[in-house]
Amino acid sequence: MFPIVEARFLAPDVKLFRIQAPRIARKRRAGQFVIIRIDQHGERIPLTIADSDRDGNITIIVQGVGKTTRWLNTLESGDSIRDVVGPLGEPSEVESFGTVVVIGGGVGTAIAYPTAVAMKQAGNRVISIIGARDRERLILQDAMQQTSDELHVMTDDGSAGTQGFVTDALDQMIQSGVVVDRVLAIGPVPMMRAVSAVTKPRQIPTIVSLNPIMVDGTGMCGGCRVLVGGRARFACVDGPEFDAHEVDFDVLMKRNNLYRDQEAEALREFNKHPSES
Amino acid sequence: MAEPLPPKERVKIPRQAMPEQDADARARNFDEVNLGLEVVAAQCEAQRCLTCADPKCVKGCPVGVKVRDFVELVLAGDFLGAASKIREDNVLPAVTGRVCPQENQCEGACIMGKRFDSLAIGNLERFVADYERESGQVALPQRAPLTGKKVAIVGSGPAGLSCAGDLCLRGHDVTVFEALHEIGGVLLYGIPEFRLPKDIVRQEIDNMRAMGIEFQTNVVVGKTVTIDELMQEEGFDAVFVATGAGLPRFLDIPGEHLGGVYSANEFLTRVNLMKAYDSSHYDSPIYQCRDRHVAVIGGGNTAMDSVRSAMRLGAAKASIIYRRSMEEMPARQEEVHHAQDEGVQFLDLHNPVEFIGDEQGILKSVRLVKMALGEPDESGRRRPVAIEGSEIEMPLDVAIVAVGTGANPLVQSTTPDMKTNRWGYIQADEESLRTSKVGVFAGGDIVSGAATVILAMGAGRTAASSIDDYLQTGVWETDPAAAES
Ligand SMILES: Cc1cc2nc3c(=O)[nH]c(=O)nc-3n(C[C@H](O)[C@H](O)[C@H](O)COP(=O)(O)OP(=O)(O)OC[C@H]3O[C@@H](n4cnc5c(N)ncnc54)[C@H](O)[C@@H]3O)c2cc1C
Ligand SMILES: Cc1cc2nc3c(=O)[nH]c(=O)nc-3n(C[C@H](O)[C@H](O)[C@H](O)COP(=O)(O)OP(=O)(O)OC[C@H]3O[C@@H](n4cnc5c(N)ncnc54)[C@H](O)[C@@H]3O)c2cc1C
Ligand code: SF4
Ligand code: SF4
Ligand code: FES
Ligand SMILES: [Mg+2]
Numbered sequence: 073m074f075p076i077v078e079a080r081f082l083a084p085d086v087k088l089f090r091i092q093a094p095r096i097a098r099k100r101r102a103g104q105f106v107i108i109r110i111d112q113h114g115e116r117i118p119l120t121i122a123d124s125d126r127d128g129n130i131t132i133i134v135q136g137v138g139k140t141t142r143w144l145n146t147l148e149s150g151d152s153i154r155d156v157v158g159p160l161g162e163p164s165e166v167e168s169f170g171t172v173v174v175i176g177g178g179v180g181t182a183i184a185y186p187t188a189v190a191m192k193q194a195g196n197r198v199i200s201i202i203g204a205r206d207r208e209r210l211i212l213q214d215a216m217q218q219t220s221d222e223l224h225v226m227t228d229d230g231s232a233g234t235q236g237f238v239t240d241a242l243d244q245m246i247q248s249g250v251v252v253d254r255v256l257a258i259g260p261v262p263m264m265r266a267v268s269a270v271t272k273p274r275q276i277p278t279i280v281s282l283n284p285i286m287v288d289g290t291g292m293c294g295g296c297r298v299l300v301g302g303r304a305r306f307a308c309v310d311g312p313e314f315d316a317h318e319v320d321f322d323v324l325m326k327r328n329n330l331y332r333d334q335e336a337e338a339l340r341e342f343n344k345h346p347s348e349s
Numbered sequence: 350m351a352e353p354l355p356p357k358e359r360v361k362i363p364r365q366a367m368p369e370q371d372a373d374a375r376a377r378n379f380d381e382v383n384l385g386l387e388v389v390a391a392q393c394e395a396q397r398c399l400t401c402a403d404p405k406c407v408k409g410c411p412v413g414v415k416v417r418d419f420v421e422l423v424l425a426g427d428f429l430g431a432a433s434k435i436r437e438d439n440v441l442p443a444v445t446g447r448v449c450p451q452e453n454q455c456e457g458a459c460i461m462g463k464r465f466d467s468l469a470i471g472n473l474e475r476f477v478a479d480y481e482r483e484s485g486q487v488a489l490p491q492r493a494p495l496t497g498k499k500v501a502i503v504g505s506g507p508a509g510l511s512c513a514g515d516l517c518l519r520g521h522d523v524t525v526f527e528a529l530h531e532i533g534g535v536l537l538y539g540i541p542e543f544r545l546p547k548d549i550v551r552q553e554i555d556n557m558r559a560m561g562i563e564f565q566t567n568v569v570v571g572k573t574v575t576i577d578e579l580m581q582e583e584g585f586d587a588v589f590v591a592t593g594a595g596l597p598r599f600l601d602i603p604g605e606h607l608g609g610v611y612s613a614n615e616f617l618t619r620v621n622l623m624k625a626y627d628s629s630h631y632d633s634p635i636y637q638c639r640d641r642h643v644a645v646i647g648g649g650n651t652a653m654d655s656v657r658s659a660m661r662l663g664a665a666k667a668s669i670i671y672r673r674s675m676e677e678m679p680a681r682q683e684e685v686h687h688a689q690d691e692g693v694q695f696l697d698l699h700n701p702v703e704f705i706g707d708e709q710g711i712l713k714s715v716r717l718v719k720m721a722l723g724e725p726d727e728s729g730r731r732r733p734v735a736i737e738g739s740e741i742e743m744p745l746d747v748a749i750v751a752v753g754t755g756a757n758p759l760v761q762s763t764t765p766d767m768k769t770n771r772w773g774y775i776q777a778d779e780e781s782l783r784t785s786k787v788g789v790f791a792g793g794d795i796v797s798g799a800a801t802v803i804l805a806m807g808a809g810r811t812a813a814s815s816i817d818d819y820l821q822t823g824v825w826e827t828d829p830a831a832a833e834s
Contacts (some may be wrong), residue, residue: 095568095573095574096573098603099572099574109530113630113631113632114632115623115631115632115633115634116623116633118528139632140632154530155530155566155567156567157528157530157567157569157573158572158573159572159573160569160572166551174409181496192385192833253610287615287618287619287623287633288528288529288618289569289761290569290572290595290757290759291595291596291598291757291758292529292595292596292610292614292618292757293597293612293614293615293618294597294599294614294615295611295612295615297606304599304605307761322710323606323710326608326709326710326711327606327608327710329608329709330609330636330711331634331636333637334628335634338634339756
């Protein structure tokens, strides 16, 4: 059992949890994730470790999209999670690259945040671009501001920052002559694909964090395989970060849809009795 | 107690058949297929044993279960005595009685088998273990005085469990670390409920817990903690690595990324560990098999378990695609027969060359090439060769790839001073199971490559006595050849 010591909403459907998990807190590095299972009937889902502290807690930030994440978001401080395993995956490659642009879309900002911090600590100039549908759904703006030399905020409806996509900001920045040494983009697959399309012709090294469906997270099932450079790689152990210019986003998107019917059904059932799960 | 019969009479008794669920019914449920012998049948079977002076059955068993002696106790009606007799050499009799390939081991060596049907040793072992469990009188062996030495076991499959059991008895403080959320290794996530009910595994683990073994789930050694940290920071005096051969192999053919193509590991994990077959109670989804055509590529136990699980998930048609001929199939005979009775179709001498999908990226067919058997290869089996121009396309909804597994590198890559061979398996001295790293031992599938439950348990026992030795003497000597290579 892993006790929840803090739980609060950051935006509608986006909740932050601090969870007691001392072994994981001590080991984790930016870019790594945990796999959790809420109770003995639950499924296993991966969530990025956004932060950790000296008291043995890890932070996760969860966007409610389907049954498990919405169920998780009903939990409060004092509740606990049955299984939390990690830290899984390879840590982000953090070096002094020069100027690094960190792009977070939606809850992807939470996943990008720890790497932005690490990039800054490694002596990079960090320019962050965060995007969301509207002002309400924007997360971690203050935290990103603090860890970045420059922050651009983009919303689809213009209710905060500039109206437009994160790729608009990136494109403009590059065109205005900013020399970008590396880009890290994390968010919905179409966004990561769009970022990759901006940087590929300019040969700017670009890293994306992939989110295929996972089960064990240890390389045992192969369900998380993604095509990178034409080769199958297991995102849970070889990734989750990969060279964007080599990733087959189309395959990733299609594989992520594989259980859509069952997921929709599970959510419908859950919405009937959200408190009883 | 039944009067022993003279040998001439004994060999006239027919081998007692294992009662099983009706094939049509069981092909659609996950309940156990074999129902177990009744007392009368068990004693009748025990009566068949020739109580040989030189019992070959014992030599045929990889851990040397005293078959003749326990069978005599069955005949005498002392079933609990028979159980403790088996437990002297085998800590999981209810498991091995069900899943050992007996025909190649104890029963394969049985003297009676030379002229008649061999004694049904596996069925008797299972009978005794079930009797003991159901009686609620499992006699937990007495633990030796505590030594104060700490041992970490990495992996909770049969190798890890049997090592933990032995070391605990010798008074050491044992902690088992398991990456998954449940204990049992392949017994839990691989072998399906209908062959090995999970409650049996759980009860054995409860017994071990009661003996004083500590189990920590959700610890991926190499990630959550390294072996060096276990030894230097957490005070473990020795480590036994028993992480199995869990890395799935794929065919490396076009279309393997399509939706509906699974590794057997993923498919079986979803079905067994995550209980996807019981979707009204469990959340993990599995790709729709009901009323569809599911084919499994491969011919081993894993392939049989996968295809029979697919059948039970409601497949309209469940097939095995195997590149050699039926005779070469490595799966246990019993499993192949069970699968055939349940309506599984076998397409031997065929090999997939491409999976074909629709615009949504979902599997819709497979291209197969016919095979012929050529010259024998290193394994002595005739090598399958593709027949040119023989390709056919077969409509298919779900494909499960069960063509073997390899070594997972997580532990090895974070323990650089522990040597591996060129396939990534850990190198350990054959007799002592010592690795090239002081205080670290390894055994089971992670050393031998994918093998059997009982061989893994045997390795666990060997490791336990070798670890005990090391803890008592503090002397570390490895075979110099192993240390150098
Ligand atoms: C490495 C990694 C890190 C992640 N980090 C975060 C994070 O920090 N915060 C966050 O909110 N989300 C994160 N996700 C995504 C999160 O795991 C999914 O949103 C979650 O699993 C959805 O589960 P559900 O039952 O609520 O929704 P469902 O309705 O069941 O699924 C919605 C969609 O999520 C994806 N999904 C479903 N099951 C899984 C699974 N077992 N593994 C991965 N994806 C799945 C599928 O594409 C699916 O269509 C991460 C994913 C990965 C792979
Ligand atoms: C589907 C299937 C059917 C089979 N049927 C039979 C049969 O009928 N009869 C038979 O005799 N044999 C059978 N086998 C083979 C048999 O199950 C194996 O040979 C045996 O389980 C090997 O035991 P092990 O202890 O070495 O490893 P495993 O049983 O593989 O256990 C290893 C454990 O270590 C854990 N682990 C791995 N890495 C780490 C890590 N880094 N940190 C912590 N834990 C870790 C794994 O999660 C796993 O629980 C079958 C195998 C499969 C896959
Ligand atoms: S452990 Fe296996 S091989 Fe040994 S006697 Fe029992 S069934 Fe036979
Ligand atoms: S070899 Fe066969 S007949 Fe002889 S003791 Fe063993 S089981 Fe009995
Ligand atoms: S999640 Fe199973 S191998 Fe990656
Ligand atoms: Mg879900």
